[in-house]
Each structure stands twice: as C-alpha cells, then as structure tokens.
Amino acid sequence: MTGEALLEVRDLTRYFPIGGGMPFGRTAGLVKAVDGVSFTVQPGKTLALVGESGCGKTTTAKLILRLDTPTAGEVRLEGEDVHALAGPALRRFRTRVQAVFQDPWSSLNPRMRVRDLVAEPLVVNQRVDRREVDRKVAKVLEDVGLRPEQARNFPHEFSGGQRQRIAIASALISNPRLIVLDEPVSALDVSIRSQIMNLFKDLQAEYGVGYLLVAHDLGTTRYMADEIAVMYLGKVVEIAPTETLFAAPRHPYTRALFSAALPIHPDSSHEEIVLQGEVPSPIDPPSGCSFHPRCPEKIGRICEQTTPPLLGDRARHCVACHLYPQGPDAAAEEPDRA
C-alpha cells in the first residue's frame, strides 16, 4: 500500500480477569476479549470491523481510543505508540482521534447545550478564544446539515438523526485524522440511516478523515467501507478490500455471515448456511481454531488442535483458516478423513 498507514494495530490483546476487580480477589479465569488482532487503516479510507456479539470489535475500538489499556500489543497512530503518550503529546492525540457512538440518546450530555457539546474536544485540548470557537462550531454544524442557531439548544429538542449529527459535529471540530464509528446508524430509523451514511461519505471526501467502522450490519459495511476485517472470538479471521471480500469470501465464518445476511429481494438466493449452536462466550474459547465447533467445513483434527495463522498478502486478502494453508489465493484444502 502507499505511504504510511494512518492507524496501525499490531498483535493487540486484551484479557479481562474474572473474579471481580477487587485487588485481593482471586482470578478464576480470563475473558480473552481481544486476542492478537492486527490491521491497518489508510489515511482517508474506511476499515470496518465486522462480527457478532463477543467478537471483540467494541473492545478493540476502545483500545484504539485509549478508553482501555491493552494487555499486550500496540496501537500506532501516524507512527506514534498511542498508549505511551502523555502530556501535550496526549492532548494532540485527543484532537486527532475522535468517536461517534451508537446511541444518540445517551451519547450527548442532556444538561449541556449543543454549542458546549460540540466545542468540547477543542476547548479541552487547546487554548482557543471564544469567538474562534463559535466560528468553528457554526461551520461544523453547517457541515453536518444543522443550522448554526441551533447551537443554543439542548439535545432533547432534537430527533435521533439530528442528535447523531450533533455527535458527528463534535467529532469533527478538532479536525481529526481518524474517527471511530461504533455502530453509528443502528439505533436510527431506517429512513434516517441513509441520510447519515451519506453524510459520513461526504465528510470523508471533504475532510480526508479516516474511519474505523464497527458494525454488525453487512449492508452498511459494504456501502461505507473500503476494507473489511471479520472478527470472531477476539481474532481477525479474514481481512480484505470490500469488493474482494464480497466477491470471494474464503473463511467459513465469513461465508456463513454473508449467507445469514438478509437478501434485498425475495428471489435473490443466498447459499443457505445456517450455523449450529450459539455464539460462544470469550471466557472459554474452544481450542485450536475457535470456530471449529460450528464450522460446516471443518477439516478434521487439525482444526481442533492448531490455531490457524492469518495468512496472505497484507495489502490484499488475508485469511486464517486451515483450508487455506497457502493463503486465500491458493487452492483450498480438501477435508481430511482423519
């Protein structure tokens, strides 16, 4: 790929001890929420983290936002180790990475005016005078499709879609290089979602900002992402540019996910792959490849014993599956009779 990556995540790991947070409690086990995740986000592009509950995508997002500390691995923003920052470097980081969360009703402080909500990332990190702040607030509100006069109002006077716009304005005001989007449209009405998704795309074109999109809806992902990483139980099982992935998904979980996604027309047929069993909990993940208990294409003993590594051309398609020991572009393995 070209140039330096905007965000680089390498072997990121986060284990949670079970047994309470008490300093003297015994640790009964580990929740392996994120278990060695690596990917990059290019400047001005969108990478989507896709997966179901328990896959670790939200925890990964929190680690990137420095809302949590990793057990191992690193997060680098434009080359700098994010978790080693302090003081003015940390403040600079805060202006360069922002977030938009899922629920427009709980992500805005009901007691603050829109103006203060939107200006916060600016005001907290830099000394900017009042008039300059007002000017920037007005501009960013216009960019997201709201009127500058509305800066005086409180969040409860707005609809869900408008509140999400306020959240987006707040994320934009410090001119960030990366915005983490955590299911930004799932809590909105269907007819509003497309408005907001289009807004995201327009803002990306205008500001050149990169997105890390956490989503469970594949349609949204296909529309917004340039690259997709599929996660399962804390690991990335497949990662590829969007069109490559949709054209030729390799990992059995990815294929099951795609087939489970709902069609857009009664006649469009997806190959029906209905997985057995529940989405497992990350507390006690299965040995070897964590997908093997549910995998319809399980080869044999090797799937139970060895964790498949993520193989492939880093710039194109990578997959972690014993079916593809030479990477996704080579021919698939045949199921063993072992």
Added chain:
Amino acid sequence: MATREAGLPPAAPAAAADAGASTRRRGWLRRYPVLPMVVLMAVLFVPALFSDWLAPHDPYQSYLRNRLQPPVFWGGTWEFVLGTDRLGRCVLSRIMYGARYALAISLVGIVLGAVIGTALGLIAGYLRGWTDIVAMRLVDISLALPSVLLALALAAAWGPSFQAVIIVVAFVLWAYFARQVRAEVLSLRERDFVARARVAGASNGRIIWRHIFPNVVNTVVVMATLQIGVVILLEASLSFLGIGVPRPTPAWGLLVADGRQLVVSAWWISMFPGVAILLTVLSVNLLGDWLRDRLDPKLRQV
C-alpha cells in the same frame, strides 16, 4: 433497538403554546403543589423571616400574672391567642420565633451534609478503586453510629448548643447523600456521553464537574428537600432529650418538651408546637415528592 424517532413530541411546550390563556391558568393550579407550598409559607417561612413584626409578644418575655392561660377558643383571651406556658410566655410567639431555628438548622445542616456527601459520592463513584472502598467504609461507619450518641458526646463536651445540633445533622445526613450520589455516578459513568468526553480528552476533574455533577443535581435537590422533615424531627427529638438546642431558645422540640408534664392540664403548650412540626414535615414531604416526579428524567418522556 427500539427507536424513539417520530410520533413522540420532544418537549411538548411548543405544541401547548396555542392553548387558551384560561386553560393555562387552570393547568397551573394543577401542575404545582399549591397547598403544601401555602402551608409551608404560613408555618415556616413567613414566621421565620418576619416574626419580629408579626409575633404578638417577645418570646422570652414572661408574663407572670398570665401563666398557663388557655388558647382563645378554650376560654382564654385574644391577647394570648394560643395560650401561655408555665412561665407565662406566649405560645404563639414562641412557635413563630421557633420557625427560625427550624429553618436555620435544616438549611445549614442539610447544605453542609449535602455538600460533603455529594463531593465524596462523586469522587468515590467516578474514580472507584481504593478511593471508593475507603469512602464506602466511612459511610458504613457513619451510618452505624447513632446520632443520639454523637449529640450526647457533643453536649457533654460543649454543653447543648445550636452549632452542635447542626454538626449532628450534617454528620447524620452526609452518608445518605454520599451513597445515593455514588450509586447514580456508577451508572452515569458508563454512559456514552462520558466516553465521548474522555475521547475528547477531558480530565477526570472536568468530567466530574461538567458532566457527572449536573446530572446528579436533581437527585441531590430532591433528597435535600425530603430530608428537611427528617432534620426537623431530629432537632425536635434532641431538644426534647435535652441534648439539642439549649433553653430558653424557643426551638420547636424544646417547646414540646416544655409542656411534657402538663400534657393533660395545659395541653396547648405541647400540642401547638407539635402541630407546627407536623404541618411542616408533611408539607415538605409532599413538596419533595412533587419535585422528584417533576425532576426525574426517567419520567420525562411522554
């Protein structure tokens, strides 16, 4: 995810704006708890502030020739509307001046307790860890100690005094505030708007002050209002036991205590201060309930 987009009016005021003026007036009556407020004004606030002008007599003045006069409707005269006590002091005047003490003790004591308790609750709830553990043990200890014991100790050391009562009040109350505020903070700190403030780079102090505190203020105000009744009763009990406000201050608890031996013969000495306490506490509680319903954000939706 249940969405709450259309169909529900955001804050209603715009829609009701064109309702007729007369409907608005009638609605006002129903929307505010008028009766408790009127009673409270009459029994607590007006006497407390204006007793110098309104009270018929000096509360400390003994009219030895008019001792144990009954109230005007029980065979007495209009000079002493609610009768006099053993030392010939006007019961009504003493009750009116007593309102000052009730008000002062509640206000100062509650504010003190609320400020300490809220501050501790905010810090403990937001920072968690050792701060939280230590603070909560302090709360447990404080709740376990009976207030009477503390009042006794203070009375033994300094003699009964106005300041001692306030300290006891603050001591009794702070733990309740701390616990309640901490509980709210625990749930607030998980909300997305706190996460976004952290992402924006806000410091802990800023988050607690600008984000968490404004969202617990309502709870604190409601709690404070509902504690007024408790405090007045506490003061009354302590004074009744002799370890509260010193004689001859006309604090309501003392007034009730004064008439203890004469409850059957000169019942008015204890009865009317008792009624004043009852009306005050009742009104304050009704007001507090109304405030809570009004301010509770969970009930704010249609």
Added chain:
Amino acid sequence: MADRGDLLLEVDDLHTHLVTKAGVLRAVDGVSFQLYAGETLGIVGESGSGKSMTALSILRVVPKPAARIVQGRVLLDGEDLLKKSDEEMRRLRGRDIAMILQDPQTSLNPVFTIGNQIVEALRIHGQRAPRRRLLARAIEVLRQVRVAAPEHRVKAYPHQMSGGMKQRVVGAIAMSCQPRIIIADEPTTSLDVTIQAQYLRLLQDLQRETGLAMLFITHDFGIVAKLCQRLLVMYAGRIVESGPVRAIFDRPSHPYTQALLGSVPSIDIKVARLVSIEGQPPALWDLPQGCRFAPRCPYADQRCREAYPPEFRSPDGDPDHVASCWRLEEVA
C-alpha cells in the same frame, strides 16, 4: 395465485388514539387488512408508523389509560374481538392468538425457571393436568423450537441463557397452546445475524408444520423478503402500500416504499449512493392535511397536499397490489 388458507383474521378500519400532554396522537388511523391461514403477512414501517400499536390493538393490550381503540372491528372467525369482554379476551390471548415481543430480556420473568413459565402459560389457558404432565408438555414444546437438551433447559433460569435461546423460549411459550395466529413484533432486532437466521428458519419450519398464520412486524425489508408472502407498508398510522411481497419489491408503487427500498444498503450489490429521504418522520399530533408523506416526497404536488389519496391499483397489474398515491390515478 396459489390457494390461500381460510381467512382467519380481518381488521376493518381500526383506529387507535393515544392521549398525551401534547394532544391526541392518531397512532392507528384507519387500518384494514386480512390474514389467511398458513401465510406470513409482514407489516413494515418506522417508529411512529403505527405498526406495533396495530398489533397491540388486535390483542387489546394497548397501554392504558393513554391509548384507546376508538373505532373499527377486529374479526376472528367472524367475531369482533373489540366487542368481547375482558374475560373472553383473556382466554383468547395466548390460546388463539399469541404474541412474541422484541426484547427477550423483558419477556421472561427472571425469578422463575423457564419450565415454570411455560407451565404457567399452559395453566392460564385452562390446561388442568398434574404438574408432571404439564412439564412434559413444556419439554415437548422446547423440542419443537429446537432447544437442545430440553430436559435440562427446563430447569434453567433466563439469565443462564443467551439472547437467541431466550427468544426461542418466548417462542415456545407462544406455541404452547397451539395458537392459530402468532403476532411477532420485531423479534429478531436484538439478535446477532447468524442467530437471527436460525430463528427465522425456525419460524418458517413451525409455520409449515402447524399451518399457523403469522403477522410479522418489522422495519427490516430483508426479513420481509425472506419470510413474508404479503406485505403492508405503514406510514404515520395508515397503510400506504400493500400486496404480494414479490410485486412490491419488483415494482414499489408508493414513493415512500420506493425511497425506503432504495435507502437500504444491500450486501448483494455495490451502490454508488443511497437514496436519502428528506426530512423527519411526521409528528403524529400535528399531521398534514393531505398525503402524510407529501412533505418529504420528491413528487408531491398541490393535490397531494390537499387531499389524502385513496387506494389505487399498482401499474404492474397485480390486482392485490395497491398503494395510496395520487400518481397512480392516471394509470388505473
């Protein structure tokens, strides 16, 4: 057209109003449709469309005292449910018509085992049998909804189960008295995608096995495409388009349906730009005079704003496919 089963349920001009501080919300404002045995009828709409309130009105479980069913008939086997006594309705709910709600968390009582909850459902509907027999039936019903090891699950508590499993239990409770109609209100919204696929497949199997009719309420066109034979599209308390699912997907005739279908990103094709619907969903206490979608409709003209359009046939020729839009008048 394939022969339908018998007509089970007919809703005729239903009106349900919600009284609030801001005024009267006409949540359901003149809704009529039929439901036949063996078919799945989908109701699609967003918040404020009235779809959930329609379902609640059928079973007369609208939130009182704010909500009132003010007009209309709901005919089950020819009898009007709105005229029945509370006692009769109580007996009917769960036995003839069962409901599955969105949030499995709140549908199940956390302090009772799921065996108990199913047994209670059976008891409410007059099944008088010793507990052992009822428990056996509970195990049977759990098996019917494909819960693994039902003999053990019967003793489990709701918090010990995942969301998908809980939703199956809710389905089991609904199925326990062998209802003829199931009303499902967004039952899969809180479920993961692969679990959702399992659950929808389960519903399809159950329907095929028992011949029951399903009223499926959702905002998701994908579910409709997969599950439903017929579809109603609701907007601001009224049905704006109805007909066979295929017909509506092939030729959406109401601008709202068109915009909605165009605004959903598909995983099958890469779209350059999604259709975006301007404006906000309407305020139900302040509805416009004419067509309610007119403020947001790219084709609206004077007539649309003045008068509410009646139903017209869709230009695709299917007699069952109708939409309330003035633009269809010329074609008819």
